[in-house]
Amino acid sequence: MEKVNFSRSAITLEEEVREIIGQPHELIVKKSIPFLDEHCKKMISVSPIFFLATANGEGKCDVSPRGDLPGTISILNKHQLVIPDRPGNRRLDSIINILSNPNVGLVFLIPGLEEVLRINGRATIIKDEKILDKMSLKGKTPLLGIGIDVEECYIHCPRALKESNIWNTSTWQKSEDLPLILEVFNDHLKINGVELKK
Incomplete structure (x- = not known):
């Protein structure tokens, strides 16, 4: 099949999208909070996997799955958390992107739960030994961490995971x-x- 020219039927304005899809319910808009409350902290503490979305300075995107033992993400306070950067394939896609564009999105999954926790914020690559030492796994301290200044948190409806039957x-x-x-x-x-x- 030949490449499709998407620009022929492209929508380029939010007004056009809203005309087709409509506006979100007030409850959907107001479920977003600007900090980690006790519910968010609990969900993060029991989640063994999350996805980290980043983009570089040119806007090219990447989504990286991150799996770890539940509880290994360090929640410093209600506005900040730190993700340990465990040894991997050394591509460093997320790290390099954050260096030129600190805006990140995270989606936390909990096995058996169809709702997910979404967090948006700004990231900083850190090498603070005091913080990283507390995130050791099997005797190995991460060389780097990803510090997140949380800007937005909300639970996402279960439709995607429910329809996919992912936990069944x-x-x-x-x-x-x-x-x-x-x-x-x-x-x-x-x-x-x-x-x-x-």
Whole structure:
């Protein structure tokens, strides 16, 4: 199929979108709070996985899944939290983006719960040993942390997770029907001219 020229039917103004979709209910607007209350703190403390959205100075976006033991995110106070940057593949997509654009979004998931917690704020890459030492895992202290100044928190309705049946194991694909990740990895390397020796 040929590439579609999206600009032919593009909507470029919020007024146009609102004319089609309408306005949110007052309760939806007012559920957003500018700090971490006890409910937000509890949700963060029991969440083993979240997604971190960043963009660089040019606006190019990235979303990174972050998994850790529940309770390893440090909540400093009702306005700030710190995410440990655990060893990974060293791409540093999120870190590099934050250096040029501090605006971030986070979505926290809790297994079995269909609502998610969304947090928006501004991030700073930190190397404060006093903070990072408290975030050690298996005897290893993170080299860096991502400090978040919280600007907005709210729970997101359960529709996406409910409709996807994500927590219902009976709907999961059989392992033999799933993509072979090593095959995907090797094929993507080939597209970039790299072929691993067998």
